Amino acid sequence: MTAKDIDNNVINYEKSLEYWADIPATVDGVLGGFGFISDADIEGSTIFLNSLLSSKNPPCTNTAIDCGAGIGRITKFLLTQFFKSVDIVEPDSKFISTIKDFVGENKEKVGNLYNVGLQEFHPVKKYDVIWNQWVLGYLKDMDLISYLVRCSNALNENGIIVVKENVTSSGKPENDDNDSSVTRSLKQYLKIFKDANLKRIKQVKQTNFPNGIYPVYMFALVPICNNSGLYNNVCNATEKYVSEINKL
Numbered sequence: 001m002t003a004k005d006i007d008n009n010v011i012n013y014e015k016s017l018e019y020w021a022d023i024p025a026t027v028d029g030v031l032g033g034f035g036f037i038s039d040a041d042i043e044g045s046t047i048f049l050n051s052l053l054s055s056k057n058p059p060c061t062n063t064a065i066d067c068g069a070g071i072g073r074i075t076k077f078l079l080t081q082f083f084k085s086v087d088i089v090e091p092d093s094k095f096i097s098t099i100k101d102f103v104g105e106n107k108e109k110v111g112n113l114y115n116v117g118l119q120e121f122h123p124v125k126k127y128d129v130i131w132n133q134w135v136l137g138y139l140k141d142m143d144l145i146s147y148l149v150r151c152s153n154a155l156n157e158n159g160i161i162v163v164k165e166n167v168t169s170s171g172k173p174e175n176d177d178n179d180s181s182v183t184r185s186l187k188q189y190l191k192i193f194k195d196a197n198l199k200r201i202k203q204v205k206q207t208n209f210p211n212g213i214y215p216v217y218m219f220a221l222v223p224i225c226n227n228s229g230l231y232n233n234v235c236n237a238t239e240k241y242v243s244e245i246n247k248l
């Protein structure tokens, strides 16, 4: 299967934007009526991030970016608790104008706000952690691969891309015409990561979510090692997690 073969999902960026334009700027709004899972989600992410930050060659905690941030739920409850500065990417102008108020006491940690879709986002800085959650289903496969490659080039030394997304239980992609998104299978995500030259150093399934919703996976991704020495630290960190991935 080539990258071209998997570019078969029907995604319309304008339609997604129209959908989100009608959604209230609340936690319940950005979580599609599932606001009650936010605490468990943040708890799972906190454990995941803590494990990355306590690994042998951890990322620094200077700067992170929250991609497809909505109202800044993850920025407020997770990223500003760990990082000195957090940038934001969010295409909905109503959400992005809410973020600083919503983040509240840590709002001085909110850095640059980029009011664009991820398919158009070209990072101009380097980041220690690039957090993507419940947003990659809005990107076409080829745009997602290109975006992940740009993220890869925007990592500081030991930097990590985090992806936290729903996956289908059926093993097949499932389209949602309402918001013009796709829920991918685990296998599709793994293929996309490979095509973007990314390697998983950690993968964890979120627990404590209610029955009846899609399984949610967290992935920590780093650029695949080359021989230039640039990613030697990352390679070392990767070895530490190989056995964990092998257990999956």
Ligand SMILES: C[S@@+](CC[C@H](N)C(=O)[O-])C[C@H]1O[C@@H](n2cnc3c(N)ncnc32)[C@H](O)[C@@H]1O
Pocket (backbone or CB within 6 Å): 013, 016, 017, 020, 030, 031, 032, 067, 068, 069, 070, 071, 072, 073, 074, 089, 090, 091, 092, 095, 116, 117, 118, 119, 133, 134, 135, 138, 139
């Ligand atoms: C389900 S909400 C998740 C928000 C946030 N990540 C969270 O977990 O609280 C999806 C978000 O993705 C944004 N979005 C939709 N299409 C996007 C795109 N092409 N690029 C970036 N963000 C997008 C929406 O505006 C919305 O804020």
